Every structure is written in C-alpha cells, then in structure tokens.
Amino acid sequence: MAENPFKDVRVLDLSMFWAGATCGQILADLGMEVIKIESCSHPDPDRIVTQGLLYLHNELGDKPWNRGMLHLRRNRNKLGITLDLSSSEGRRIFFKLARISDIVVENFRRGVLERLGIDYPVLKEINPLIILVSLSSQGETGPEREYGSNAEILAFLSGLRSVSDYPDEVGLFTATNIPDPLAGTVAAGLALSALRYRSRTGRGLHIVLSQRELLTACIGDIIMDYSMNRRIPAPMGNTHPFYAPHGVYKCRGEDRWIAIAVRNEKEWLALCKLMGNPELSGNPDFATPLKRWLNRDKLDNIITNWTSLHDAKELMRTLQKNGVPASALFSPSELLRDEHLQKRGFWEKVNDPRPGFGTYICKGRSFGLSRMPMKTYRRAPDLGEHNYYVYKELLGLSDEEIRNLEEMGVIGEIPDPAVMERIPKNLPKKRSI
Amino acid sequence: MGFLEGVTVIEISENISASACTKWMAALGAEVIKIEPPGEGDTTRRMGPFPSDEPHPEKSGLFLYLNTGKKSVTLDLEKKEGREILAELLKKVHLLIEDLEIGRKKKFKISYRKIEKEFPHLVYTSITPFGESGPYSRYKAEAIIMEAASGMLLQHGSPEREPLKMGGHVIYYRAAASAFCGSIAALIYAEATGMGQKVEVSIQEVLLHDDFITIEAFLCRGEEIRRRFAPMLLPCEDGWFYIRAFPHEWPRLCKALGIEELEKDERFLDMQKRAENAETLNQIVLNKLGNLKKEEIYHLLQKNRISAAYLASVEDVFWSEHYRTRGFFVTIDHPFAGALEYPGSFASTDDVEWIHSRAPLLGEHTVEILENRLGYDKSSIVRLRQLGVI
Numbered sequence: 001m002a003e004n005p006f007k008d009v010r011v012l013d014l015s016m017f018w019a020g021a022t023c024g025q026i027l028a029d030l031g032m033e034v035i036k037i038e039s040c041s042h043p044d045p046d047r048i049v050t051q052g053l054l055y056l057h058n059e060l061g062d063k064p065w066n067r068g069m070l071h072l073r074r075n076r077n078k079l080g081i082t083l084d085l086s087s088s089e090g091r092r093i094f095f096k097l098a099r100i101s102d103i104v105v106e107n108f109r110r111g112v113l114e115r116l117g118i119d120y121p122v123l124k125e126i127n128p129l130i131i132l133v134s135l136s137s138q139g140e141t142g143p144e145r146e147y148g149s150n151a152e153i154l155a156f157l158s159g160l161r162s163v164s165d166y167p168d169e170v171g172l173f174t175a176t177n178i179p180d181p182l183a184g185t186v187a188a189g190l191a192l193s194a195l196r197y198r199s200r201t202g203r204g205l206h207i208v209l210s211q212r213e214l215l216t217a218c219i220g221d222i223i224m225d226y227s228m229n230r231r232i233p234a235p236m237g238n239t240h241p242f243y244a245p246h247g248v249y250k251c252r253g254e255d256r257w258i259a260i261a262v263r264n265e266k267e268w269l270a271l272c273k274l275m276g277n278p279e280l281s282g283n284p285d286f287a288t289p290l291k292r293w294l295n296r297d298k299l300d301n302i303i304t305n306w307t308s309l310h311d312a313k314e315l316m317r318t319l320q321k322n323g324v325p326a327s328a329l330f331s332p333s334e335l336l337r338d339e340h341l342q343k344r345g346f347w348e349k350v351n352d353p354r355p356g357f358g359t360y361i362c363k364g365r366s367f368g369l370s371r372m373p374m375k376t377y378r379r380a381p382d383l384g385e386h387n388y389y390v391y392k393e394l395l396g397l398s399d400e401e402i403r404n405l406e407e408m409g410v411i412g413e414i415p416d417p418a419v420m421e422r423i424p425k426n427l428p429k430k431r432s433i
Numbered sequence: 434m435g436f437l438e439g440v441t442v443i444e445i446s447e448n449i450s451a452s453a454c455t456k457w458m459a460a461l462g463a464e465v466i467k468i469e470p471p472g473e474g475d476t477t478r479r480m481g482p483f484p485s486d487e488p489h490p491e492k493s494g495l496f497l498y499l500n501t502g503k504k505s506v507t508l509d510l511e512k513k514e515g516r517e518i519l520a521e522l523l524k525k526v527h528l529l530i531e532d533l534e535i536g537r538k539k540k541f542k543i544s545y546r547k548i549e550k551e552f553p554h555l556v557y558t559s560i561t562p563f564g565e566s567g568p569y570s571r572y573k574a575e576a577i578i579m580e581a582a583s584g585m586l587l588q589h590g591s592p593e594r595e596p597l598k599m600g601g602h603v604i605y606y607r608a609a610a611s612a613f614c615g616s617i618a619a620l621i622y623a624e625a626t627g628m629g630q631k632v633e634v635s636i637q638e639v640l641l642h643d644d645f646i647t648i649e650a651f652l653c654r655g656e657e658i659r660r661r662f663a664p665m666l667l668p669c670e671d672g673w674f675y676i677r678a679f680p681h682e683w684p685r686l687c688k689a690l691g692i693e694e695l696e697k698d699e700r701f702l703d704m705q706k707r708a709e710n711a712e713t714l715n716q717i718v719l720n721k722l723g724n725l726k727k728e729e730i731y732h733l734l735q736k737n738r739i740s741a742a743y744l745a746s747v748e749d750v751f752w753s754e755h756y757r758t759r760g761f762f763v764t765i766d767h768p769f770a771g772a773l774e775y776p777g778s779f780a781s782t783d784d785v786e787w788i789h790s791r792a793p794l795l796g797e798h799t800v801e802i803l804e805n806r807l808g809y810d811k812s813s814i815v816r817l818r819q820l821g822v823i
Contacts, residue, residue: 002622002625002626002628003625003626004622005621005622005624005625005626006618006621018645026614030618053653053654054646054649054650054653054654055653056653057653058653058654069649069652069653070646070649073649138755139759139781140781141758141759142755142756142758142759143754143755143758144735144755147735148735148738148740149740149742150677150740151645152663152675152677152742153675153677153740153741153742156675156742156743156744156745157742157743157745157750158745158750159745159746159747159749159750160599160600160601160603161744161745162600162744162745162746162747163600163601163747164589164597164598164599164600164601164603165597165600166590166591166594166597170666170668170673170744171590171591171594171597172591172662172663172666173589173590173591173592173597173660173661173662173663174661174662174663175588175589176645177585177588177589177640177643177644177645178599178603178604178607178640178643180643181642181643182606182607182610182643185610185611185613185614186457186610186613186614186779186780188614189457189610189613189614189617190436190780190782192614192617192618192621193436193437193461193617194436194782195621196436196437196617196620196621196624197434197436197785200434201434205782205783205784205785206781206782206783207780207781207782207783208780208781209779209780210759210761210779210780210781213756213759213761213776213778213779213780214779214780216750216756216761216776216779217606217776217779218601218602218603218606218607219600219601219602219603219747220498220499220606220775220776221482221494221495221498221499221601221602222482222600222601222747223498223747223750223751223775223776224482224494224495224497224498224773224775225481225482225494225747226747226748226751227494227751227773227774227775228482228483228484228485228494228770228773229482229484229485229486230748231482232746232747232748233747235600236600237597237598238577238595238597238598240575240577241481243575246575246577247577248577248581248586248595248596248598250595255587255659257581257586257587257595257596258581259577259578259580259581259586261574261575261577261578263575267573320569320572320573323573324573325572325573325574325575325578326578327572327574327578327579327581327582328581328582329581329584329586329587329596330581330582330583330584330587331584331587331657331659332584332644332647332648332650332651332657332658333651333657334584335583335584335641335648336648336651336652339567339568340563340567340568340569341567341637341638341641343566343567343568344564344566344567344635344638346638346641360652361648361652363641363642363644363648364638364642365638365642366611366634366638366639366642366643367611367612367614367615367632367633367634367639368615368631368632368633368634369615369618369619369622369630369631369632369633370545370630370631370632370633371619371622371628371630372618372619372622372630428654430653430654430655431654431655431656
C-alpha cells in the first residue's frame, strides 16, 4: 500500500453541529489528524442533543455528554480536546496549535472569530501556510453576513424551498436533510483543493463558503429560467415537467407508498401489462406521452386504485423486474434491514470499548474510495479526552502547566453546570420494536 | 493559478450529476473535456428552460449552466473508432467521471476492471443511482425513485399529506458534491503515488447519509419519525415567514415582539410547551408581525439574533440585495443565448479566482483536441467525420 498523502496533515476543527462536523469527518476519514476543539462551557450541542433525546442505547450513563448519538456519528475518527477560546490563556494555546496545524475548520456566526481574536489575518501572522475553511451562512460580506441559520432557514432563503412544495398550497412542514452535509462535503473538497494549491504555491488562504449561495447554485438551472424569461417557477409537487405517470402512490398499510416514474413507451407498456387494466392501454386519453402528462390526474387515480391493493416492497420488486422505475418509500427500520444496503456494506458497526457503549450502528459515507477505504478507526472522542496527548505531546506543556489550565477552567473534561442543566435527568422509555 | 490547474478531466454525463461536479472543477481551473454524442449532443441540450420557450440545442438554460468553462468534443462511443479515441485520451488525462446507466456503460465498454489495467494512473469516478454492486444495482431510477429508496421521501412533506419530492435537480447536485470531494482526494493521492483509483458514488447512499436523525431515533428510541409539522411558518402581508425559535432565542423573541410578559408564561415555557400551544402563540406572533412584509420581518428578527427566514421565491433570490452586494450573479456572454446572469461562485477563496466562462458549442473543441492533443491530421479527422464518429 502506498503512503497516504493525508496522514501528516493536521486539522483543527472548531465547528459545531452538522455542516462543519461533516467537513472535519471527511478529512479525518481520509487519514488526517483532526482535533475537535470544544470547551466546557460550549461543548458541541450534538453531545447533549435534546432533539428527540438521542442518547446511545437510550441510556444516559454517568457522563451523558459522551453518549449523544449525533456526536457519536458525526465526530468519528477525530481527537477531542477542550479549550476556552474566550480566555487569553486559551487563545495563546490556540495560537500554538495553529502554528503546527495545516487546516482550521469553523462555522461560527460571522464576527465571532474577530471577537475571539483568532480571525484569518491573525492566524496568517502566526502561520502563513494555514488554510482557514469557514462554513458561513451567507458569506463574509454583504448586509446579511451576520445572520444566523440552520438547514431549514437556508432552504427558505436560497429559493430551494419555494420550488420544493405542493402545487396547491404552502406545506407547513420542516425539512432538514440536505443543506448541512452538502455544505460540509463541498467544504472538504475545497479544503483538499486548497492543500494542493498550497503545496504548489507555498501559500495558505482563507476559504469562505456561503451555504445559502451553495444551495441557490443547486437550483441554478431554475434560476436560469428567471434569468432568461423572468419566470417564477411554480412548485410542481411530485409532477415531472414532462414524464407521466410520475409520483408517489398509496400502498396497502398505514403511510405506505411507492414512487413510480415512467419515462418512455417501453416502461409505459410494461406498467400497463402489469396492471392488466383495459382502461389504460386502449384508452386514447393515455395514448401518447403528452396525453398522459395532460391527463395525469386521471391516470394517477387509476394507478392509486391498483397500488393501494399491494404491498409497497413487493410491488417495487415486481415493477423493477419488469423494467419500470419504482421504489417503495423506505422507513428507517426498513433501511436498516435492507438487503441491498447490507450487501454493499453501507452501515458501519462501531465497536466502542468504553463500558456501557458496546457496539452501535452508524450511517456510512457518501462516497467510496477503492485505495483509501474509509472506516472508523477511532470512535468519537469524550469531551477533553485527548487534552494530555495534544497539550503534552504535541505542544510540550508540562504536567504542571496542564494542571494550571485545568484549575483555571481553560481545559477540562466535564461540562459547566449551565450545560449540565440542559441534560435530561432521565429518558422516556424506549418503544418496543 | 486556480486550485485545480494542471488537472484534465473527461466527463461523460447523461444524468446531470457528473456535469455538475465538473462544472465546479472547471471553475477551479481544471480543464474539462465533455464527451457528447455527435449530432444530438448532451441530453440536457434538449431539456429546458429555453429563452422564450423555444428549444435550441445551444440555448438550454440547464446545459448552459451545467457546462460553464468546459470544452466539448463529439465522439460516438457506440462505435469502435470512438472508443479508441476515448482510450487515447484517457492515457493523457487525470480523471474520468461518468453518471451513465449500467446498460449505457456496457455499450461504451467502460468498466473499472478495464480502466485499472489499461490506465493505472487514472482516477475513475462513477455516479449511479444505487451503486455498482448489490441487488438494486440494475434498478432503474429517477430523482423521485432515489429519494424514496433513501428514506428521504417519507420524511419530506406535510404530515397529513402525501410525501413530497425535492424540487428541481437538487439531489443530482448533492451527489455531485460527493463526487467532487472524493475525486479531488483521489487526484491528490494519484499525484503523490502515481496510482489512480475508483471513486464510487451511490445516490441512494448519499441521500441516506444526509438523513438528519431518523435512523438514530429508531436505533436509540425505537421511534419511526415521519413527516413533521413546522410550527412557526406563518403568512404575512406579501408572503410567508418562518421562525425557528431555538430555546436560547426565546427570550430575545419575546423582547423583539414586545411580549416580555410571556417569556415565563406556563404555556410557552419550553419547546415542547410552545409546540403544544402553537396556535395561541402563532396568533400572538401574527398580531405583532402579520401586517409587515416578509423581508421586513426577516430583518427585524435576524437583527435581534433570532433564527428566522422568509419564503424566498426565485425572483426574490435573483434580486436579493445581499446577493447583489456580494456580486453572486455573474454575466456570461454566449454566441447563441446572449449575455445572461448566472449564479456564480458560492465560496470566496482569497485572490484565487473562480473561472466563469461560457458553455461550449456542440463539438466546438473536437478538432482542437484531436489535432493538438492526439496528433491527428486533417485527413483522418475528415474520415472520422464521414464515419460519423465525431
């Protein structure tokens, strides 16, 4: 096996939550030494996520902040230290770390790095080769630069949500899935490109990703319609601009559905044959792709009458076997036992030797590399777990200096009382599956 | 120099995602050679939007946007001569990226086993709906199918209604992001070691990777989370606004709305309570904000550090003062489509500039690449043209 070109790259990961963590995790997956920096007053909120009270095995243990399930998933392969950046001592130590590091990742609100006195001009002084990767909400400039966001807000502001809706009403739903990991993945790609640039030019630099602009870029073709024709596209729901039938159809059982998309005559005839419905094949209303599209509501009703009698997954297999694009709408439990994902090894089993942790399942990666297979070689860190390694071995501080830092509260392994208050005292019972 | 200067990429794209990935690479300075079938060209040339809705192979908004900064070479990969030229090219480039359906790939005789043997230096990135192994690898798919199979579709939409697809082609761009990151990692590895490798992207897995918490909720709590209600998405004078009042923002929200007396009110004490009493709370918020404009509400709340948004239409986005101040849109001229504003770079990279130049005309660079890169003479190019290879 050839040498991994990333193994001597060191990353300081100041990010919290999802987008920045994804960036740091990809870099760690590739073999870089990624040091996640938190503090006792501001541990990553994913450690104590109250959202759905997600603690490993639904148990709080004696240190619940190390059991937050989102933290366990999003910070695999990273080292973890604590450092209070708001103290002058903390800042001084951060500078020492920056001097021996290659990349810094952060996703603070704009203005925070300046207030902490660790913004790019300062870091550049200390280490001209440093690459600072900022996952900002809306960029470094412009009137809305300091506005805060999360995935939903970005979807609203980018225009994505306006084209992802029901045709007949504004749906009162929340959607959070794509924006964060999208931004984290692109940021990791940019960080890698910057490393390549640095090795060729000998120059570090500051990358500022605007998460809102990235999402707008992902509906760029729709923006082009406005640019060309001043047209504001109406949301199309599950309708395709020219394919029909195309949509989700009710199946047997509670909240069970199948998605079907017919793109050509061959797929249409295969669907008709399977449905065996004389209303369809001979019907002039559905004789051409255009007629099917124009009469799609009527067509959807006929298809729903058929699908609602069937099991979604069985129907998926039958349709696909006959060359019709279709998929059941998978639920979490179905995904976890899905044969395809298991055969591909998507799910990762993490063996965690800490008492009470045991084995747990994490989602896999969004891409695979044949020569650098990515897997978890180090489970997500306890709060401050690698303080000694980093401060003593990397920075050469003495035991006494480290003890002083602990006493001053600059570093530590236990969250501050104000954080502890937000941790639940007990958890609702796990539902039987 | 650009981030990816010195990198040459061959792109064969029929499903948007490979094209979106190399669009970003071209912007960062890579030379991207797009292979198109002679005659009709890339499928997206036939997909809209078109100016005044008049289809024209050089005027598709989707094509123009996806292919900024690239070169176009026509090559019939169904013909042996076409595949031979591709093989000659692959000897000289660093990355091959494609998003073909399995049947098409077979037809073009593209496989990693072959690539690994014949072009060991080459990074090969493949984007497919379900990956290249496993029982679903031959399944047919469209965006809505992959969203269903990843679990995302069952989470997306109103609780009392049918699940809802994401708009536009967003999931293909999302897959492009993973291909982008993986390809660059592999390119750096190849530059360091001389060895190429395969980068594999399964769109089902990308979307499942992006799941927020439903897998964890099931594993930890045995809960099957489905479509969820947004408690504070509310109408105002000219549209809709949205407040995501995080717990620490609640006191600020009360202050900004002048309802400090409700901060400690039993009915709204925590997120859970506020969700339970959403109707009462929303009425109070609407009384305070309902007759303002959506952008006024957005600025008012954000200036008070409350996470809030407005439902921005494509028009709002296009004219956004913030975007305009930052110069997000760039004007690119094109011999057929004319000068148009395109979304530009979504990241600033100090003085390393992003390249925004127009999409190529069909086959615009065929002769250039064949002559200069592969050393073909005029008469053999004429012959290839007569055979319909280029």
